Amino acid sequence: MSTLAQLSHGLALAVTPLNLGLAALGSFLGTLIGALPGLGPINGVAILLPIAYAIKLPAASALILLAAVYYGCEYGGRISAILLNVPGDAGAIMTGLDGHPLALKGMAGPALSLSGWSSFVGAIVAFLGIVALGPLLARWALLFGPAEYFALMVFAFACLTSMVGRNPVKTLLGGCLGLALATVGVDAGTGVYRYTFDDVHLSDGIPFLVVVIGLFSVSEILMLLEQTAAGQAMMRVSGRLLFTLAEMRATWWTTLRASVTGFLIGVLPGTGASIASAVSYMTEKRLLDREGTFGKGDLRGLAAPEAANNAAAGGALVPMLTLGVPGSGTTAILLGALTLYDIQPGPLLFTQQPDLVWSLIASMLIANVMLLVMNLPLVGIFVRLLRIPYWLLVPGIAAISFIGVYSVHGTTFDLLLMTGLGVLAWVLRKFDVPLAPVILGFVLGDIMEQELRRALSISGGDWRILVHSPVSIALWALATGMAFAPALLRRLRGRP
Amino acid sequence: MSDRLAALLLVVAAAAYGAAAWHLEVPFAYEPVGPRAFPLMIAALVALAAAALAAQPDPEPHWPSPALLARSALVVGTLALYAALFSALGFPLSTAAATLVLGRTFGAGWTKCAAGGLGLGLGLYLLFDRVLDVTLPLGPLSPG
Amino acid sequence: MERILRSLATALLAAAVVQSSFAAEFKPAKPECVAGAKPGGGFDLTCRLAAQALHDFKLITEPMRVTYLPGGIGAVAYNTMITQRAEDANAIVAFSAGSSLNIAQGKFGKYDENAVRWLAVIGTDFGAIMVRKDSPYQSLKELMTALKADASKVVFGAGGTIGSQDWMKAAMIAKQAGVDPKGMRYVAFEGGGAAITALLGGHVQAVSGDASESIGQMEGGAIRVLAVLSERRLPGKLAAVPTAREQGYDVVWPTYRGFYLAPKVTDEQYKVWVSLFDRMLANPAYAKLREERGLFEFAKTGKDADAFVKKSVAGYRDLAREAGLLK
Numbered sequence: 013m014s015t016l017a018q019l020s021h022g023l024a025l026a027v028t029p030l031n032l033g034l035a036a037l038g039s040f041l042g043t044l045i046g047a048l049p050g051l052g053p054i055n056g057v058a059i060l061l062p063i064a065y066a067i068k069l070p071a072a073s074a075l076i077l078l079a080a081v082y083y084g085c086e087y088g089g090r091i092s093a094i095l096l097n098v099p100g101d102a103g104a105i106m107t108g109l110d111g112h113p114l115a116l117k118g119m120a121g122p123a124l125s126l127s128g129w130s131s132f133v134g135a136i137v138a139f140l141g142i143v144a145l146g147p148l149l150a151r152w153a154l155l156f157g158p159a160e161y162f163a164l165m166v167f168a169f170a171c172l173t174s175m176v177g178r179n180p181v182k183t184l185l186g187g188c189l190g191l192a193l194a195t196v197g198v199d200a201g202t203g204v205y206r207y208t209f210d211d212v213h214l215s216d217g218i219p220f221l222v223v224v225i226g227l228f229s230v231s232e233i234l235m236l237l238e239q240t241a242a243g244q245a246m247m248r249v250s251g252r253l254l255f256t257l258a259e260m261r262a263t264w265w266t267t268l269r270a271s272v273t274g275f276l277i278g279v280l281p282g283t284g285a286s287i288a289s290a291v292s293y294m295t296e297k298r299l300l301d302r303e304g305t306f307g308k309g310d311l312r313g314l315a316a317p318e319a320a321n322n323a324a325a326g327g328a329l330v331p332m333l334t335l336g337v338p339g340s341g342t343t344a345i346l347l348g349a350l351t352l353y354d355i356q357p358g359p360l361l362f363t364q365q366p367d368l369v370w371s372l373i374a375s376m377l378i379a380n381v382m383l384l385v386m387n388l389p390l391v392g393i394f395v396r397l398l399r400i401p402y403w404l405l406v407p408g409i410a411a412i413s414f415i416g417v418y419s420v421h422g423t424t425f426d427l428l429l430m431t432g433l434g435v436l437a438w439v440l441r442k443f444d445v446p447l448a449p450v451i452l453g454f455v456l457g458d459i460m461e462q463e464l465r466r467a468l469s470i471s472g473g474d475w476r477i478l479v480h481s482p483v484s485i486a487l488w489a490l491a492t493g494m495a496f497a498p499a500l501l502r503r504l505r506g507r508p
Numbered sequence: 509m510s511d512r513l514a515a516l517l518l519v520v521a522a523a524a525y526g527a528a529a530w531h532l533e534v535p536f537a538y539e540p541v542g543p544r545a546f547p548l549m550i551a552a553l554v555a556l557a558a559a560a561l562a563a564q565p566d567p568e569p570h571w572p573s574p575a576l577l578a579r580s581a582l583v584v585g586t587l588a589l590y591a592a593l594f595s596a597l598g599f600p601l602s603t604a605a606a607t608l609v610l611g612r613t614f615g616a617g618w619t620k621c622a623a624g625g626l627g628l629g630l631g632l633y634l635l636f637d638r639v640l641d642v643t644l645p646l647g648p649l650s651p652g
Numbered sequence: 653m654e655r656i657l658r659s660l661a662t663a664l665l666a667a668a669v670v671q672s673s674f675a676a677e678f679k680p681a682k683p684e685c686v687a688g689a690k691p692g693g694g695f696d697l698t699c700r701l702a703a704q705a706l707h708d709f710k711l712i713t714e715p716m717r718v719t720y721l722p723g724g725i726g727a728v729a730y731n732t733m734i735t736q737r738a739e740d741a742n743a744i745v746a747f748s749a750g751s752s753l754n755i756a757q758g759k760f761g762k763y764d765e766n767a768v769r770w771l772a773v774i775g776t777d778f779g780a781i782m783v784r785k786d787s788p789y790q791s792l793k794e795l796m797t798a799l800k801a802d803a804s805k806v807v808f809g810a811g812g813t814i815g816s817q818d819w820m821k822a823a824m825i826a827k828q829a830g831v832d833p834k835g836m837r838y839v840a841f842e843g844g845g846a847a848i849t850a851l852l853g854g855h856v857q858a859v860s861g862d863a864s865e866s867i868g869q870m871e872g873g874a875i876r877v878l879a880v881l882s883e884r885r886l887p888g889k890l891a892a893v894p895t896a897r898e899q900g901y902d903v904v905w906p907t908y909r910g911f912y913l914a915p916k917v918t919d920e921q922y923k924v925w926v927s928l929f930d931r932m933l934a935n936p937a938y939a940k941l942r943e944e945r946g947l948f949e950f951a952k953t954g955k956d957a958d959a960f961v962k963k964s965v966a967g968y969r970d971l972a973r974e975a976g977l978l979k
Contacts, residue, residue, distance in 0.1 A: 157855030158839070181560045185518070188554045192525060195550070198724060199543035203759065203815050203977075204532055206543060207525075212731045212761045216723035230587060234580055237613065238572055403616030404624045407607035410587060411632055414594055414603075419642050421721055421728060427591035435584055442569050443514060461546040462842075465539065469839045470807050470855065473540030538814045538834060643719060 019143060022370025026076065026378055031371070034069070034077040035379045039386060042084015046104075047092050047394050053085035053103075053325070057346065071350075072371045078346055079329075079372060080379040083135060086285060086322045087383050090127045091394050094314075095120060098232045098409075103285030103321035105451060106293040110306060110313030117309050121253035124395070126311060127318040128387035129255065130267045134319035135380040137271035138278070138326025142333075142373055158466035159477050163487035165460040170491040182445045189440075190453020193218055195461070213425040222417055222430045223454050227447050229413040230434020233406050235441065254388070255311075263315040266296050274320030278327025286455060288324030289317035294494070326376060333369055511565030518558035526551030583613055598647020599637075600629035678921045683716040684743040685911075686733070688726030688751070695726065698746040698909045701945050702774065702932070709935045711928050719743075726751040727760045733914045734767050741921040744771060744911040750817055752961060756968035757815060757977055765965040769922055770958040772929040773910035775947030779821040779881030779903075780863040781896070784851055785874055787858075792879040792899045795858060796829035799836070807837040809856030811844035815977045818844075821881055821905045822860040823975060828901045833975065851875065862907055863890055864946025881905040886948060908950055908964075910957060926954040 026035075045056035057078050069077065089104030094111035107127065114123040156164070196207045197217025208214040270292035277288040296316040297306045306313040332343040387394075417426050437447055464478075471477035479485055529547035572580065590606040597605070604625035611621030636642040683706075685699035696718065703716040721729040729745055737743065745768075755765050781792060789795040799806040810818035819840075823833035841847040844861040851859045852874055859875075863882070867889050869875045879896040880886055881903050886893070896903045911929075913922060932938060933951045942949070952960050972978045 154849065154853035157850060157853055179566055181557050181564075182566075185554065185557045185561070188550050188557065191550050192547070192554075195547050198759075202534055202539060202543050203757070203813055204534060204543045206532060206547065207528065212724065212727055215727055215759075215761075219722075233587070233610075234583060237580055237583055238576060401616070403611040403614040403621065404607075404628075406614055407603070407610045407624065407628055408632075410590065410606060410610065411599075411603045411628055414590065415599070415632065415636055415642065415644065418594065418644070421723065421732075422595075422643070422645075422719075423728075423732070424592060424595050427594055428588065431584070431587045431591050434587070438580075442571065443510070444566060444569060462840075464546070465541045466839045466841070468541045469539055469837060471540075472804050472837055538836075538838065643717075 015143060018366060018370045019374060022367070022372075022374035023377075025072065025367055025371040026374040031073055031076050031375065032378065034073055035080045035375055036382050038077045038080025039084045039087075039379050039382045042081035043088035043091075043383065043386060043394055044084075045081065046085030046088025046090075053082045056081045056085050072368050074349060075346065075368065075372050076375040076379075078349060079375060080382075082343075082346070083322070083325060083376065083379050084383060086135075086325045087128060087131050087387050088394065089321070090131065090318055091124065091391070094123050094127065095395065096232065098228050103289055103325070104317070105286060106289040106317035107314065107321075109293065109317075110308070110310050113307070113309030114311070114314060119309070122255040122259060123311075123314055124391050125253060125388050126255040126259060126263065127314050128384065128391065129260065130263065130270075130315040130319040131322040131387070132380055132384040133267045134271040134274055134322035135326055135376070135383075137268070137319075138275045138323040139373070139376050139380070141272075141275045141279075141323075142326060142330055142376070155481075155483055157481075158463045158470060159479075160481060160483045160487065161463040162460065162467055162478060163484040163491070165456050165463065167487045167491040167494065170494040179444065182443070183449050186440065186445045186447065186449035187453040189445075190450040190455075191457040191460070193223060193450075194454050194457025211425075213421075213423060213429075217458070218429065218433075218454075219417075219421065219426065220455070222426050223433060224451060225413045225417055226430040226433030227437040227451060229409055230431055231437035231441060231447070233409060234434070234438045236402060236406060253391070259311055263312050266300070266312040267315045267319045270296065270316040270319040271323040274323030275327040277320075278324030279330045285321035285324045285328075286452060288327075289321040290452060292320035293317045329372075329376075333372075509565075510569055512562050515558040515562035515565070518561070519555055522551045522554040522558065525554075579613055583610065586610055586613070595645045596647060598649050599644040600633045600649060601647055602629075603632065604629035678741065678918075678924050680712065680742045680924075681714075682742055683712050683714060685716050685718045686729050686743050686745040687718055687720050688724075688729030688746065689720065689722045694748055694750075694909065695746040696720070697945050698748070698774070698911070701941060701947070702744065702746075702911065702929075705932045705935070705938055705941050706928060708941075709932055709937070711931055724759065725754050727754065730755075730760050730763060730768065733912075734763055738914050738916040740914050741917045741925075744913060744925065746909065747912055747961075748909045749776075749907045749964070750812075752965045753815075753817055753820070753968045753972075756965045757972050765962050768915050769913040769917055770961045771911045771913050771922070771925055772933070772953040772957050773908050773950055773960060774929070774933060775942045775945075776906045776908040776950035777947060778863045778886065778907065779817070779905035780861055780866045780890075780893075781821075781825070781878045781881075782848070782851065782859045782861060782866050782869075782875045783857065783878055784854070785876055787876065789858075789878065790876075792825070792894075792896060792901060795878060796825070796831070796901070799826065800829060800831050803831065803835045803837055806858060807839060807856045808858050808860055809839045809841055809847040809850045810860040811841055811847050813840040814838060815972070815975075816840070817905065817907060818860045820971060820975070821903065824903045824905075824971075825896060825901050828903060848875065862946075863948075866890075867946070882948075888943070906950065909947065910952075910961075912961075923954075929953045 025031075042053070042056055046053065086103055089099060090107045090111065093099045093104040093108035094115050097108045097112040099105045099108055111123050111127060114120065194217070196214055197205070198208075198215050199206055205215060273292045273295060274285075274288040277291060278285070293306075293313060293316050296312055300306075300312055301310070328343045329346075332347055413430070414427055417430050437450075440447065440450070467477050468475070479488060526548055529544045529551065532542075532544055534542045534544070571577075586606055586609045590602055593602045593605075604622075607625035607628050608618075608621045611624055612618070616624070633644055637644045685703055687693070687695035687699045689695045699716075699718040703718060706712045707715050721732055723729070726745075726747055730751070733740070733743070733745055751760075752765070754760055755763075781795070783789050783795065789798060795806065808822045810816070810822065812818035819838060822836065822838060826833050826836050839847075839850070839856055841850055844859075844865045847856070847859045847861060848865070848869055850856050858878075863877075863880050863886060866875065866877050870877055871889065877890065877893045879899060879901070880890055880893050881896050883895070883897070883904050885891055885895060885898075913925060917925075930953050933953065939949070969978070
């Protein structure tokens with residue numbers, strides 16, 4: 013009961029003209045930044061944080077602005093994923109799998125509005141989850157030690173191999189490439205430099221932004237060139253814009269399931285929107301894809317990752333607020349924003365800064381209502397921003413990609429590396445190697461190796477630690493099931 | 509055929525990657541699992557997958573025509589030059605130049621490309637450097 | 653008396669020189685603070701402290717902006733300032749004891765501690781050893797006794813890798829307790845926060861971290877701080893926590909924070925910055941800003957800072973050699 017009282021108190025605090033204005037501004041900028049290929053929530057929040065601080069916004073208002081940008085990006089990422097097949101951010105990688113084929117079929121309008129709706133449902137489920145389960149889930153996250161995390165990564169990897177692409181071997185190879193890229197840089201355990209070729213630029217590994225933008229933005233420019241040569245025009249939004257009630261009903265359970273899964277995954281520290289959307293896409297594909305329509309423009313394949321990545325974005329706030337542990341790169345920046353305002357994150361936050369915490373949670377509701385409005389009737393504005401002729405769009409993508417990469421380190425090296433990775437990605441695409449496993453492998457690789465080594469450090473080298481808890485045993489069982497499910501299903505289908 | 513060739517290259521790459529991991533010098537043994545194990549696992553996995561690929565290759569990929577490949581090479585070259593000169597030439601100038609070439613490759617006229625280059629170079633510079641406070645290089649345009 | 657007069661005269665003279673050069677010669681334009689890590693980390697915090705203090709005290713007119721050059725605990729920033737921005741006098745770069753330790757271990761590429769101009773040290777944190785609230789270990793001695801009896805029963809978690817400050821702290825204490833650091837089970841997490849979470853989850857039994865990060869969790873009743881690694885007991889909320897020295901382990905570990913300038917900044921520009929920091933550190937309001945960021949008093953500027961950092965790096969080099977981290 014006190015939870016409800018605190019929430020309404022938070023709502024009252026959040027509904028000041030300044031905070032409402034900031035939530036609207038953040039939502040708009042977030043959607044725009046998320047829609048621009050290569051720029052994601054990390055960039056958006058990182059760009060706006062210094063500005064919010066410089067113009068002396070109070071702590072709660074600054075957090076409301078930044079959180080709105082964060083949610084907005086999760087909405088915006090889908091726009092370019094659907095229309096350009098370039099995920100606007102890492103959480104939207106899975107969105108393009110069915111979203112882009114839908115656009116190719118002339119269903120760009122319904123695809124955009126339906127995914128906006130799923131995003132909203134995901135965010136609201138996450139909102140309810142935070143309010144209801146916040147403290148409880150924080151305790152659950154504590155069950156995850158290194159061994160359990162490693163099992164979770166293996167599970168995510170098992171999902172990967174059967175997830176995308178026509179040839180599972182090539183999917184596996186893509187994942188391995190991602191893992192291998194992740195091993196570049198100083199080894200966290202020993203300080204040994206691996207694959208750095210004695211170059212300081214590589215000593216900390218390849219920055220995530222360089223890989224993401226190289227893979228998805230630079231290679232996209234080359235793909236766009238082939239499309240222009242083939243006389244293919246860019247996706248236009250024509251025909252009806254809104255989804256029908258029947259379409260909403262058909263995706264309703266998928267959206268709800270994906271929202272819950274996404275939220276739970278988002279709560280785990282270290283996992284985020286990208287893993288959540290991959291896992292829920294996979295789950296839906298397993299559950300529902302009887303005619304093999306997933307990947308060819310199935311609305312359910314579009315709704316699942318969008319609901320999941322928004323739910324995960326909300327879920328990632330739980331460990332940040334309750335434990336002071338960021339669940340993702342973006343929440344790490346939000347956490348940094350807290351310390352800027354001399355607020356000590358940790359288990360005390362809920363009791364010591366209730367106004368801040370609850371107005372932030374309340375603003376989640378407000379910002380998402382605004383985002384739904386912006387992304388249903390007003391989606392055309394964002395689409396128009398993307399409806400630029402190729403000769404201007406391509407240099408624009410290049411310039412913004414370069415700015416994004418340059419803003420990380422400000423080095424020529426990163427720009428060249430990004431270009432090189434883009435060419436590599438183009439070759440991979442020619443070979444029908446899907447790129448999503450590459451980036452997921454890259455994100456997972458480092459955590460996976462570190463958790464494995466942490467687990468073995470704790471046990472002094474005894475591998476049995478990997479299966480010492482019920483949580484890890486359950487995860488290993490799920491992973492095995494996931495890895496062998498495709499073969500099993502094929503055999504079952506072979507014998508009707 | 510392309511897949512078999514790729515498989516061969518992959519085995520070579522995996523061997524080189526694994527060998528580099530094997531030769532890593534671990535300066536001290538404070539940890540039960542060193543920095544070698546994980547890369548070696550990846551190398552083994554890649555080698556296995558490459559063998560599977562060689563055994564069961566996909567149909568030949570669709571390679572672009574020589575003319576298109578030449579244009580792709582031009583785009584890659586432009587991007588590489590853009591990357592190399594981004595810092596030295598500054599954002600507005602390098603972006604204007606890159607826009608000019610890329611725009612031409614994508615079939616627009618000289619006037620359009622020049623205008624687009626000017627607009628992108630200046631507009632994005634003002635937006636990011638001045639409004640959003642993301643520092644961008646100015647190159648020779650920087651005052652003083 | 654004479655000494656005081658002389659130093660007063662020097663100070664006045666210095667102030668006059670600075671004042672004139674300030675007006676006529678050099679004044680940081682578009683002042684910038686470079687943090688050699690991602691936003692939110694220790695370098696960011698150091699930068700924000702200086703940016704706020706310098707601006708609040710009206711020592712600079714334009715607000716100082718914070719930029720990020722992440723990589724290798726400041727290695728990328730160090731190399732960038734030396735090779736690409738050697739003459740950039742408008743930027744100060746944050747560094748910490750961690751940077752010094754990495755320089756000592758040769759992890760900053762080919763450059764050593766003589767490659768930049770050390771400007772100031774503006775505050776410090778201290779090491780701390782923590783256990784969970786319900787842990788059977790009530791004192792550092794009990795923890796060490798258990799460690800000596802069976803190293804597999806006491807797993808250390810920390811935010812830093814082997815060879816890092818966190819590891820050094822744990823290893824030095826272990827060594828003093830007669831335990832070989834090689835036999836110690838030590839697990840590096842992604843930062844102190846993650847290590848404390850693992851402690852709360854019961855995945856590790858002790859955490860080697862910093863005093864400031866332990867305060868919040870201690871107040872929340874989740875952890876117990878067994879020892880702080882300072883010379884004397886710390887003021888404020890940690891006053892009840894004994895030092896390691898009091899408990900018979902002679903380990904003191906300050907994690908100081910400060911700034912350096914690019915190598916080819918002129919003497920004049922260097923002096924302007926030194927004077928800015930002198931005035932910032934002398935301002936009575938500074939202590940409050942410093943404490944808000946969990947830093948304890950520690951102030952050195954100019955030549956003093958330079959000598960201090962170089963001596964510190966030399967000390968770390970000896971430690972690293974002793975632990976077998978250097979050949």
